[in-house]
Amino acid sequence: MRSSPWRGDAWPSVFGEIATVVIDAQGTVLCWSRAAEELLERTAAEVCGKPAEDLLADTSEWCCRDEAEETGIPHAGRALLRHRSGDVVEVAFQVSPLPASSLLVLAAPARRVIDWEQGAALLRALFAQDQIGIGIHDSDLTVVRTNITPDMFGGIGLSIGGRLADVMSPQDAEGAEAALRRVLDTGVPLVRHEQWMGSPQIPGGRWSALSAFRLDDAQGRASGVAALCTDVTGQQRPRRELELRYQASVQIGASLDVKHTAQDLVDVLVPAFGDLAYAALAEAVLEGEEPPKIRGGGELHLRMASVASASGPWPAALIQPGEVFPPWPDHPVVRGYQRGEAVILDRASYVDAFGTPEILGRFVPEGGHSVVCAALFTRGLLLGSIDVWRTEQREPFDQQDAELLAEIASRAALSVDNARRYTREHRAAVALQQRLLPQATTDSLAADTAGVYLPAGGGAEIGGDWFDVISLPSLRCAFVVGDVIGHGLPSTATMGRLRAAIQTLADLELDPTELLTHLDDLVSRLATEAGPEQQDTIGATCLYALYDPVTGCCTLASAGHPPPILLRPDGTARVLEELSPGPPLGVGGMPFETTTIDLAPGSILALYTDGLIARADHDVDAGQRYLTERLAAHYRPDGPLQETGRALLAEAADSPSRDDIALLLARTRVLPPQATAAWEFQADPAVVTDAREATLQQLAAWGMDDLAFTTELVVSELVTNAIRYAGGPIGLRLIHDVTTLICEVTDPSNTQPRLRRARWADESGRGLFLIAQLTSRWGSRYDQSGKTIWAEQLLPLATAT
Missing domain, CATH: 3.30.450.20 (PAS domain)
Structure with a gap:
């Protein structure tokens, strides 16, 4: 003793x-x-x-x-x-x-x-209890008094002078004594600490609620610990199951990403339910499609989607995330969970059912003694499976555990299917939007451009932001950026209609203000078509910039859109605050104004939507200043614009934006002076000869004698028509690049030239018809003081290529 x-x-x-x-x-x-x-x-x-x-x-x-x-x-x-x-x-x-x-x-x-009397009475009452275990421990945690008999906790009985390790497993005793030692050292009471009491004397072990407080002697020195424990094995399981159900309802389904949802599922189950868990999904589900209907073994077309381990990293010997499942034998267990059932197996049963070395080595963890498998089954579709192993937890799974996992798996399957459907719809919507957006980069004599787009939420939502680069006659180019209200397919569809309308209107070579006016009417019609309940949700902003590489001038008009940023060739940047924004599209009744600026060769014009300058404090000016600074910081005179655009969006994507982001960067060019020639004539039939001679001389100087006959005829017809129907003065301009020769005739009339087929007896009316036959394309545009008729011819080298 x-x-x-x-x-x-x-x-x-x-x-x-x-x-x-x-x-x-x-x-x-x-x-x-x-x-x-x-x-x-x-x-x-x-x-x-x-x-x-x-x-x-x-x-x-x-x-x-x-x-x-x-x-x-x-x-x-x-x-x-x-x-x-x-x-x-x-x-x-x-x-x-x-x-x-x-x-x-x-x-x-x-x-x-x-x-003393009350204390003695309390001790007598406590030690007389048969439902509350009392243990008085000295400073060495040796038992000095107790009422815990073998009958109280189904086999565990403490003896005076003993230790907890005498009646509990070493691991459990170590945890319990560590808790008591903290109470002894700190004086902080322990309240209802859930302690597992595993013992050879108790099959399966039991849970107890342990409370403890420090005992001090008359001098206030710690002399021991009083511990009280009650058996809560019957209460522990319902409480844990309720907590697990709650956590599953809160955590699973918060994301519309299939893999993220599967990861949430295993994270909920480990370690609360088991020590290792892995979820497999059909490969089609990961792509957003419906899984194939498979019964029995063979190729299950499953891929590991998510894993979780309570003891640290996922074991390297087991199948890794992203790997495809090997063929499985046709076993009743496989057919069971394919029907949506939950299956319980111990290690021996698992080996008997799936005894191939490849399966056992990659799916059975070291120390795994019990596993429960459940199907991710919903709406008649088998989306995948969830397997949970116990290695450290000594209790084997039972039927109640299987029913609980089946319930959680059923709810998780619904979330996975919702994420699958979202993936499919989102992929279709993104594909639609990508088809509606232009190519990311263009390169012309007017400018080289790069456009980048980032959906809202870091890619989770599509919207109606867009950019466009439209090549126009006479080597001119239009830069467009716009933002449709809202997100989703309706906004994307509206964006597609607006982009098509802008391209059509741009081909008419309208002034930017006139183009936006027509576009404003279109948005108003779209709002009317949407119905009264959605009219307030139809609208857009737009910025239209028309650049002429011959003059280096850029004319801009804005419909409620943020002004662009100009990055000069010397690396300095500024916001074009002189641009006067008009009302957003769809408001109606308000005019738009144009602003014309001269751009030096190599200037970069940055057109963007408000998602790029949106800030948490809603300070748009601060957002513009920040974007201006970052654009100047990323400036490289000859650097690829695509890299600059990606860098700017990468910085904006550090925190997912609540709005779409579209960015168009355009580095402008100017045609060399020797590539153009211009003359002005009076409205006299005699000047037609002068116009032909000037044209032939200029073509000879350019080395384009092969085009002399056709160009002479085109100039003769256009100048004659201008003298006959418009009056003077008449302007003639020739422009050429490496692929095209452009002839322009300007007159003060606003009369629209019309192409018609002359009858055999008519003495006139064949001029425009001949021009249409001899040139690759022709057209006209209007200025404030007249119109310009132009015609383009492809150079022989360009035709050959």
Whole structure:
């Protein structure tokens, strides 16, 4: 047997608070202890030899339980004593006779006696309980008193002088003693700590709710720990299952990404339900399609989607995320979960069912003793499966666990299917939007451009932001950027209609303000078609910039859109604040204004939507300043614009934007002066000859004699028509690049030239018909003071290529 752990000065004595007094038969004090001195602050010299009644504060009444017959002094009771300070001290006392008719009086403060009596009563009541286990441990955590018998917890019984390791598994005992040690060291009580009590004496083990508090001696030093425990095995499981259901409802389905949803599923199950879990999904599901209907073994077309391990990284020996499942044998277990059932297997049963080395080595974790498998089955579709293994948790899975997993898997399957459907619809919507957007980069004599687009939410949502680069006659180019209100397919469809309309209107070579006016009318019609309940949700902003590489001028008009940023060739950047924005498209009744600026060769014009400058503080000006600074920081004179655009969007994508982002960068070019020639003539038929001669001389200087006959005829017809129908002055301009020769004739008339087929007897009316036959294309555009008719011819080298 072990010796008592309470020994020496560690013994929690209460005797130091008991005052001892000896009184003779006449009531004179003979002996006065140190505790009595401390109680009344009176020394033995002051008290001994004097009547004991002098110490009483009230001698008229005794607070007694019974009285001694011989002396008249009560055997026990309470008395009021006079303290040196004059205060009254209530004490409880006990009188015992001594030889020579003297009496031994033991006294202590009444409140301390009450504490001792109530404490003793409490301890008796606690140690008499058969549902609450009590253990008093000393500072070494050795048991000094307990009521825990083998019958209380189904086989575990503590003995005085023992340790928890005597009745619990080493691992569980270590955890319980660590909790008690923290209470002993810190003094912080432990309240309802759930402790697993595994023991060879208890099959399967039990759960207990452990509470503990520190015991201090009279000097306030830690002397031990009192621990109380109750069996909560019956309560633990329902509570854990309820918590698991709650966590599953909160965490699973928050994402519309298939893989993320599968990862949420295994994260919920580990470690709350098992030690390792993996979810497999049909390969078609990962692509957003419906899974094939497969029954039995063979190629299951499953791919590992998500894994979770309670002990750290996923074991390298097991199948890894993204890998395809090998062929499986045709076994009733496989057919069971293909029908939506949950299956429980121990390790031996799993080996018997799927005994191939490839499967066992890649799907059975080390130490795995129990597994439960459930199908991700919903709407008649088998989307995949979820397998959960227990390795460290000693309890094997049972039918109740299987039903719980089947319930969670059913809910998760619905979330996976929703994510699958979203993936399919999102892919279709993105494909539609990509088809509607132009090619990312263009390269022409007017400019080289690069456009980039980022959907809202970092790619989760599509919208109606767009950009466009439209090649126009006479080497001119239009840059367009716009933003349709809202997100989703309706906005994408509206964007497609607006982009088609802009391309059509741009081909008419309208002034930017006139183009936006027509576009404004179109948006108003779209709002009317949408119905009264959606009219307020139809709208857009747009910026249209028309650039002429011959003059280096850019004319811009805005319909409620943020102004572009100009990056000069020297690397400085500024916002074009002089651009006056008109109302957004669809408002109607308000005019648009144009702004014309000169662009030096190599200038970069940045057109963007407001998603790129949106900030959390809603400060648009600050967003524009930041974008201007970043654009200047990324400037490289000859660097690829696509890289600059991607860098700007990468910075914006650090936190997913709530709005789409479209960015178009255009580096402008200017045609060299020697590539153009211009003349002005009066409205006199005689100048036709002069126009032909000037044209032939210029073509000879350019080395384009092969085009002399055709160009002479085109110039003759256009100038003659201008003299006949429009009057003067008449402008003639020739422009060429490496592929095209352009002839332009300008007159002051606004009359639209019309192509018609002349009858055989007509003496005129064949000019435009001949031009249409001799050139690759022709057309006209209007200025504020007249019109320009142009015709293009492909150079022989361009025709050959």
